[in-house]
Amino acid sequence: xxxxxxxRSDIRPEAAQAAAAQTKGTAYxxxxxxxxxxxxxxxxVSDDAAMERIFAERGDSLLEGAKGKIxxxxxxxxxxxxxxxxxxxxxxxxxxxxxxxxxxxxQARNGTLYLMVGGRRQVFERVQPMFAKMSASLRYIGxxxxxxxxxxLVNMVMNINTAALAEGLGLGEAVGLDLTMLRDVFAQTxxxxxxxxxxxxxxxxxxxxxxxxxEHAAKDSGIALGLAHEHDLNLPLAQATFDQYERMxxxxxxxxxxxxxxxxxxxxxxSA
Amino acid sequence: xxxxxxxRSDIRPEAAQAAAAQTKGTAYxxxxxxxxxxxxxxxxVSDDAAMERIFAERGDSLLEGAKGKIxxxxxxxxxxxxxxxxxxxxxxxxxxxxxxxxxxxxQARNGTLYLMVGGRRQVFERVQPMFAKMSASLRYIGxxxxxxxxxxLVNMVMNINTAALAEGLGLGEAVGLDLTMLRDVFAQTxxxxxxxxxxxxxxxxxxxxxxxxxEHAAKDSGIALGLAHEHDLNLPLAQATFDQYERMxxxxxxxxxxxxxxxxxxxxxxSA
Numbered sequence: 001x002x003x004x005x006x007x008r009s010d011i012r013p014e015a016a017q018a019a020a021a022q023t024k025g026t027a028y029x030x031x032x033x034x035x036x037x038x039x040x041x042x043x044x045v046s047d048d049a050a051m052e053r054i055f056a057e058r059g060d061s062l063l064e065g066a067k068g069k070i071x072x073x074x075x076x077x078x079x080x081x082x083x084x085x086x087x088x089x090x091x092x093x094x095x096x097x098x099x100x101x102x103x104x105x106x107q108a109r110n111g112t113l114y115l116m117v118g119g120r121r122q123v124f125e126r127v128q129p130m131f132a133k134m135s136a137s138l139r140y141i142g143x144x145x146x147x148x149x150x151x152x153l154v155n156m157v158m159n160i161n162t163a164a165l166a167e168g169l170g171l172g173e174a175v176g177l178d179l180t181m182l183r184d185v186f187a188q189t190x191x192x193x194x195x196x197x198x199x200x201x202x203x204x205x206x207x208x209x210x211x212x213x214x215e216h217a218a219k220d221s222g223i224a225l226g227l228a229h230e231h232d233l234n235l236p237l238a239q240a241t242f243d244q245y246e247r248m249x250x251x252x253x254x255x256x257x258x259x260x261x262x263x264x265x266x267x268x269x270x271s272a
Numbered sequence: 273x274x275x276x277x278x279x280r281s282d283i284r285p286e287a288a289q290a291a292a293a294q295t296k297g298t299a300y301x302x303x304x305x306x307x308x309x310x311x312x313x314x315x316x317v318s319d320d321a322a323m324e325r326i327f328a329e330r331g332d333s334l335l336e337g338a339k340g341k342i343x344x345x346x347x348x349x350x351x352x353x354x355x356x357x358x359x360x361x362x363x364x365x366x367x368x369x370x371x372x373x374x375x376x377x378x379q380a381r382n383g384t385l386y387l388m389v390g391g392r393r394q395v396f397e398r399v400q401p402m403f404a405k406m407s408a409s410l411r412y413i414g415x416x417x418x419x420x421x422x423x424x425l426v427n428m429v430m431n432i433n434t435a436a437l438a439e440g441l442g443l444g445e446a447v448g449l450d451l452t453m454l455r456d457v458f459a460q461t462x463x464x465x466x467x468x469x470x471x472x473x474x475x476x477x478x479x480x481x482x483x484x485x486x487e488h489a490a491k492d493s494g495i496a497l498g499l500a501h502e503h504d505l506n507l508p509l510a511q512a513t514f515d516q517y518e519r520m521x522x523x524x525x526x527x528x529x530x531x532x533x534x535x536x537x538x539x540x541x542x543s544a
Binding site: 167175 | 411418421422443444454460463503505508511
């Protein structure tokens with residue numbers, strides 16, 4: 001049985017109801033209801049603002065009556081937010097971990113996620129049996145914020161490689177090359193990448209059913225750029241990629257899959 | 273036996289002499305000597321300017337006495353230059369092919385190159401037995417210029433992925449992550465790429481022994497950007513990568529391997 005509440009149940013209560021129906025769980029209308037109903041509370045929200053809201057220090061909050069509970073936060077948010085949530089949880093006698101997922105919807109459904117965990121090691125060890133059921137690969141990275149740093153870097157590099165592939169295929173199309181041949185050559189040479197496998201054919205076919213949205217790609221590249229800024233690092237490729245995903249959002253393409261960045265490069269196909 | 277001439281024998285005659293000694297060949301002082309000595313003449317030069325020089329229409333040139341000869345040009349130069357060399361060769365009753373190598377020195381020495389060939393198919397078929405000895409993988413791409421287009425795209429994407437990896441590892445170091453762990457996570461997630469395998473450890477160890485120089489990376493990204501310009505395509509990541517490799521040249525790092533782009537990102541290690 002599971003306790004489910006959409007943090008935006010005011011906006012989309014039907015989503016919480018549907019998930020509850022699917023899992024034979026209960027859809028709560030208050031966050032505190034979820035905390036009361038479970039020992040381990042798994043959260044996946046959109047961004048720092050949503051984390052701030054569900055772990056609010058006042059008003060309806062997962063922190064209400066949280067003593068002894070363990071929060072497992074899977075959203076890709078800033079490392080600083082995970083550290084802050086841990087601070088708030090511990091102030092209430094609760095625990096929190098970040099469990100960053102480096103995979104997508106299919107893996108989540110099948111319990112074959114690649115999970116990177118940050119937080120107190122002894123808390124990690126308590127939750128390990130549950131993590132084992134959620135993941136095919138499980139890795140304790142370090143203290144709070146560390147897994148989120150790694151996740152931000154993974155997605156930053158993935159997003160750059162995705163935008164790179166889009167440029168390669170877009171230029172290939174423009175000069176009149178056969179893109180199936182071109183992808184095949186890329187796969188056998190220094191141009192190969194994981195995103196070539198996951199996104200290359202979708203780019204060629206203009207199929208951008210969302211697994212990981214352009215909007216989320218922009219957010220995650222933005223988190224990495226924030227870290228770079230804190231450390232006075234200039235990352236021109238991460239910046240150019242962030243700009244591309246922001247451009248998608250501005251063009252109303254933010255809900256496409258990240259592969260949709262090719263629509264900015266493929267000639268005569270862009271909404272620009 | 274081989275006929276060898278360095279197109280810069282005026283600058284580095286010792287290179288031609290050394291290669292001749294290694295291969296029991298002859299180092300010629302004139303280009304026409306090479307053409308006279310062989311039926312198939314393989315060239316690998318730096319750039320369009322060098323191609324222009326060895327296939328000059330006047331003065332000492334490989335084209336002198338070239339009737340019936342086959343030129344196999346392996347340099348990564350513009351597609352337009354390959355088309356022009358074919359035109360010049362055919363005007364003298366000779367033939368030319370582009371044989372673009374998507375691999376490096378080790379593969380060339382071992383005869384295990386990845387070769388992409390452009391030019392007349394019937395000429396390709398005549399030289400195929402020789403190509404078979406040079407390569408582990410051989411692919412006829414299309415008419416003159418086509419293989420060079422593919423090669424430019426391969427290197428453009430490879431160079432972007434390389435600069436992306438440098439940013440990921442550079443930021444990882446700045447925030448204090450263990451880079452061996454980080455490379456391992458990259459390898460298992462959407463951040464994976466061929467250049468992670470070839471260049472990741474070198475970046476971490478600041479070892480940039482040259483296989484493919486930053487200077488050549490700049491040149492090849494520049495060729496791709498030239499194609500993009502011809503087709504009115506804006507490629508912000510290819511441009512940012514070109515700028516990074518140009519920056520390496522400006523800092524006197526152009527002779528490092530392309531992996532040396534990490535020196536621009538790793539904090540406190542840059543010459544900037």
